[in-house]
Amino acid sequence: MTLFLRILAAFPLPVLHVLGWWLFVIAFYVVRWRVPLARGNLAAAFPDKPEAERERILRDCYRNLGSSLLEAIWGYGANGEALKRRVRIVNPEVVDHCRAQNRSVIMLAGHLCNWEWLLLAAGAHLSIPIDVVYKPLRLAGVDAYVREARRRFGANPIPHKNFLYEVMRRGDEPRAYALLADQTPLAKVPKHWIRFLNRDTAFFLGPERIARYLDASVVYVAMKRVRRGYYDVHIDVIAEPPYDDDAGPAIAEAYARHLEATILASPADWLWIHNKWKYPKPADAARPPRRKRA
Template identity: 35%
Template sequence: MWLFGWLGRLPLSVLYKISDVFYGLIYYVVGYRKKLVVQNLTQSFPEKSPQEIRQIARKFYQLLADLFVETLKLPYLTPQELQQRVKIDNFELPQGYIQQGQSFLSFSAHVANWEWVPGALTTRGIPVDVVYKTLTDKKSDDFMFRVRSSFEVYPIPMQRLMREVVARRKIIRTTGLVADQSPHEPEHAYWFPFLNHETGFFPGTEKIARTTKMPVVFGEMYRTGRGYYTVLFHKVAEPPYDDLPDGEITRLYKDLLEQAIRRHPAEWLWSHNRWKHKRQKEVEES
């Protein structure tokens, strides 16, 4: 991990040269999950030609390589640099909740450079708790914890989420959750059409919203240039949630996420095996 820490101190101009080499390795030489990426893209966008699919795949791998070096760089950016590189449109939406003394939930996704968003908010005066999934390797997990703690962000392991939500309930903040992961228990998931697939969504994020009675926003992120991003916040739902059917908060988030991916198709994490689980009724019928 010392090597990653050393690399993070290099200027981004140098890191992007390393990224170019890394992209060549993972796309042309190793072919990291290329079959899965092409399969996911082809099934998600059946209207696109093979040439268009290959073009999106190449752009995705270029972004993936950049994401690696940009994550290493995060602790070494200044607040001013981070704010210049991550522009926030309609900042008045999240800022308004904080000014009203209202904590809220931010549902995000593996789109563009999601690791830079929490720091882009804390440096603008919005406290952020960020929920993350611990890594199996302890050294890697410790390293990523330090990276995610940059700019006074408060990382919370997924397994401690509810305890931390209760313990920190008096702190006005946003709690960020990456809500596009494949559910661990598909039989309890919310299932919706999503990118031309029947897709299961983790139910815990909605349950947290209903339990805490916090408003929910979705942070859409997209790249405007190499190392430059824009975040656009969308209001998903606000309490009281009594009149909303079960799963409706998740469905609203899902719709916003799909629209964002279709606008910028190369910027979602296509190497993730998102559709490894099937809905139980489909399994029984096959």
């Protein structure tokens, strides 16, 4: 499997985009992989949109996913300069400012556009050491290949189970910690419920705890598709120390607001096949105030 990935990574990107289109056709029209789940997520998020528009978003989501998967493979074999030409970080000075103040920064992103390129490009662009939290892949050889590629671009992949240990071990060093924070928390872990995409949604409280422990800034990282194979990245500060006792919900709320705004601006770029709503909100959970959409 690793050899196959290395061979694919050597292909020109236009060829991989063609393969990505065929992957879209197979996943969406033939296998119908997670289509009912994604269609239901879109219907719940956009009940007022015409069904034809939701179907267009659904198709575009699968088409973008096919392209992104093959782009990710190309990225594993690319050099840093080639990747930096395709992923532009518009305002890297936000992170540079944190490092100049000898302060760590927590970078919260989502499953938008090509999040794998985002992680690779962050390591190539930014001047601060970056620890990337990830869940190890089941195939050990593939997992080692992906970790090797991420390290080559300057990022340090950390398995999610070891993350807190690494944070405590390196707490005195100014570093960036990158997380895809739109994952669904396990049912038994602490979480905060937010009205998000028209549904009560669970969000992690972990970033707040890490920010408080490190006295770190928290930024939201938004990726925007400019055209096929090219992306812009914007970094927005959503929290800075000192933190009060309510920092957890405040950070989660700020992240959810920014993520929702990004999704609403370009719905097809989010991963609608992700089962974000695995379980309902408990009846005894405090109901968050409804927010007006921008």
